[in-house]
Amino acid sequence: MMRDDVPKLSDLAHLRDKIRLETLKMLGHMGYGHLGGSLSIVELLAVLYGKQLAIEASQPNWEKRDRLVLSKGHAGPALYATLAIKGFFPEDWLLTLNEGGTHLPSHPDRLKIPGVDATTGSLGQGTSIAAGMATGLRLSGSDAYTYLIVGDGELNEGQCWEAFQYIAHNKLNRCLVIIDDNKKQLDGYTADILNPFDIQKKMESFGFITLKVKGDDLQAIDDAINFLKDQKDSAVALVLDTVKAQGVPFFEKVEDNHSVKFGIANYQEELEKAITALEAQVVKGGSHA
């Protein structure tokens, strides 16, 4: 890649705003959906798809591509918004989310959606899928990376820890485990339901070189991924300190913001306000790009 082609922070911020906007529009159109956990990975997706991932939208199954497993599959809407913006499929698919006959079921389906590498939604399972993918890539001599996105509530699934133990034991340094630590799961705070305790320390104790950064800081996420990709003899993990429904202050404060129905209280009005604000920001960002 030529030096001039390296995406700038402003490019990533523009992509972030577009992903957040399209995610809100999809969920708004459907009238409900997984708002909280979709929005908390928007910055991560902007860094991955704006800079880090080796992918080709015109060849979704390109053999040398980096793989991404969204193990917290209920955040599918944010991934779909990202893939559409990157050109994997037409943007007008987005407003068909979860409708009969759609290409876009609420959770990712690799047989239906160009750019999706793993079918997920049953929490925990994506961790083993990613471990297997990374093993296969290593055995075939590939340099491709596997990026695995896991929720902090998802860590309640014992399968995660089996997969992590395997990834660490085999020093699968090209399988980057990214944990979205938004402190909440479906019906409350992870600390109250089944406490994952200190996730960074836990990953370290499993043998991972682990960094923790603010999950809304594009530069910090990018720097951390660059550092972790430089580690050659160890498994690597990144804990993102995020906020559920990140980037939309009203919904960040809604206590029950896992799956939101917009037809109650002033939610529809607040959703529309957020969409209008993001549309303006996207236009402004685009004119600077």
Ligand SMILES: Cc1ncc(C[n+]2csc(CCOP(=O)(O)OP(=O)(O)O)c2C)c(N)n1
């Ligand atoms: C095996 C399994 N059990 C339960 C569920 C239902 N479920 C969907 S999302 C969720 C909470 C997940 O919490 P977390 O991983 O923290 O997601 P986030 O807060 O990032 O949205 C649960 C229990 C599921 N999808 N799969």
